[in-house]
Amino acid sequence: MDTADVIIVGGGIVGSATAYFLSIEPAFAGRRIVLIERDPGYRDASTGRSAGGLRQQFSTPENIAMSLFTLGMFRRLRTIFGAEADVAFREQGYLILATPEGQPLIAANVTLQQAMGADVALMAPTDLARAFPWLATDGVAAAGFGQAGEGWFDPTSLAALFRTAATAAGTTIVNDRVTGIDAHGRVEGVRLAGGGRIACRSLVNAAGPWAGELAALAGLRLPVEPRKRFVYVFDCRQAPEALLRAPLTVDPSGVWFRPEGRVFLCGKSPAESEEPPVGDLDAIDHAFFEQQVWPQLAARVPAFESIKVVNAWAGYYDTNTLDQNAVIGPHPEVPNFYFANGFSGHGAQQAAAAGRAIAELITHGAFQSIDLTRLSYARIVNNQPLAERNVI
Ligand SMILES: Cc1cc2nc3c(=O)[nH]c(=O)nc-3n(C[C@H](O)[C@H](O)[C@H](O)COP(=O)(O)OP(=O)(O)OC[C@H]3O[C@@H](n4cnc5c(N)ncnc54)[C@H](O)[C@@H]3O)c2cc1C
Numbered sequence: 001m002d003t004a005d006v007i008i009v010g011g012g013i014v015g016s017a018t019a020y021f022l023s024i025e026p027a028f029a030g031r032r033i034v035l036i037e038r039d040p041g042y043r044d045a046s047t048g049r050s051a052g053g054l055r056q057q058f059s060t061p062e063n064i065a066m067s068l069f070t071l072g073m074f075r076r077l078r079t080i081f082g083a084e085a086d087v088a089f090r091e092q093g094y095l096i097l098a099t100p101e102g103q104p105l106i107a108a109n110v111t112l113q114q115a116m117g118a119d120v121a122l123m124a125p126t127d128l129a130r131a132f133p134w135l136a137t138d139g140v141a142a143a144g145f146g147q148a149g150e151g152w153f154d155p156t157s158l159a160a161l162f163r164t165a166a167t168a169a170g171t172t173i174v175n176d177r178v179t180g181i182d183a184h185g186r187v188e189g190v191r192l193a194g195g196g197r198i199a200c201r202s203l204v205n206a207a208g209p210w211a212g213e214l215a216a217l218a219g220l221r222l223p224v225e226p227r228k229r230f231v232y233v234f235d236c237r238q239a240p241e242a243l244l245r246a247p248l249t250v251d252p253s254g255v256w257f258r259p260e261g262r263v264f265l266c267g268k269s270p271a272e273s274e275e276p277p278v279g280d281l282d283a284i285d286h287a288f289f290e291q292q293v294w295p296q297l298a299a300r301v302p303a304f305e306s307i308k309v310v311n312a313w314a315g316y317y318d319t320n321t322l323d324q325n326a327v328i329g330p331h332p333e334v335p336n337f338y339f340a341n342g343f344s345g346h347g348a349q350q351a352a353a354a355g356r357a358i359a360e361l362i363t364h365g366a367f368q369s370i371d372l373t374r375l376s377y378a379r380i381v382n383n384q385p386l387a388e389r390n391v392i
Contacts, residue, residue: 036198105389
């Protein structure tokens, strides 16, 4: 039987980041890291279907700190990964609009974000009208705007940089499906669809939207499930040039849009009672766009009265149904089973910090850089949500 010091299940951006940070950890040198991914084409993985947004406009300090860490990596990307490294980071900001009822919350969030070093400004409607003349400010009392450090990037490229660097440092990639986990107070190893078995000292669950299923193989409960989200691509012939340089804009209704070259991406998370069925990612709900997305777009940006959907795709959010925040750390009763799950639509930008955190826990037994104790599994056991107020 094969053996590994650490098995990471899932080779998306979170598993790849974890492999990378373990592989460069000096105290971990010479140990065997095995990353197991069932689909080398990553067809359904969230990473390749993500909108790739990076923002510091969160309400939870841990989430702000994790995104700031990713931003710091982007600032030094070529020093870290070499002269050719590129994740297509477009630093055009996030613009989060708030109604009069939402104003106190956004003001408090911006104060926290600024205190943590994020370059986010609180804007009044008059500032908005001046800075973004394409925007209708009706019903808007304030907005948070990331003046620098926010925007969007290509998560697939970042995942590939992590994986390439991890394999160069000795990580082994196995393309197979984990079908069983042998655990009796501790994880002993995994069973593979191909018939193999790999024993391990530690296991990291990086199975994205399927993390709940993977945890169940070890008899563990994790409230993470796939939730289908649609991204619509539309053309707007009348878009002024300034609109093509717009930030990722989030309407109080939850509808968001951003430019992507000469076209635009948009979407909205549905109400809990209207979650679409999961299963077929090729099935796109165009009625959802017509009824729930486009009317809000057109009301917020008059130029969007006349648009044409030219493409669309669906992907799974890795949703933590307890509180839409990540679960990072070991299981209290199976201490060598580590979770890096439940990012709920912000995992592309948090993968780096989560991967580093897991590497620190496995190597040193404690967080060394960002204290993510409040994101640990304990809150699942105690049913104590750590609410993030800025989920998009
Ligand atoms: C439409 C959409 C928009 C998004 N927008 C943003 C955004 O703007 N900003 C942001 O930060 N995040 C965003 N996200 C979320 C982000 O993409 C995810 O949180 C992140 O990609 C999760 O990465 P992951 O590596 O955990 O999961 P994945 O990329 O899904 O990888 C998990 C991998 O595990 C593998 N796997 C599962 N089970 C097994 C098994 N039993 N054996 C072997 N392999 C297994 C799967 O094949 C998969 O490749 C978005 C997601 C979607 C769908």
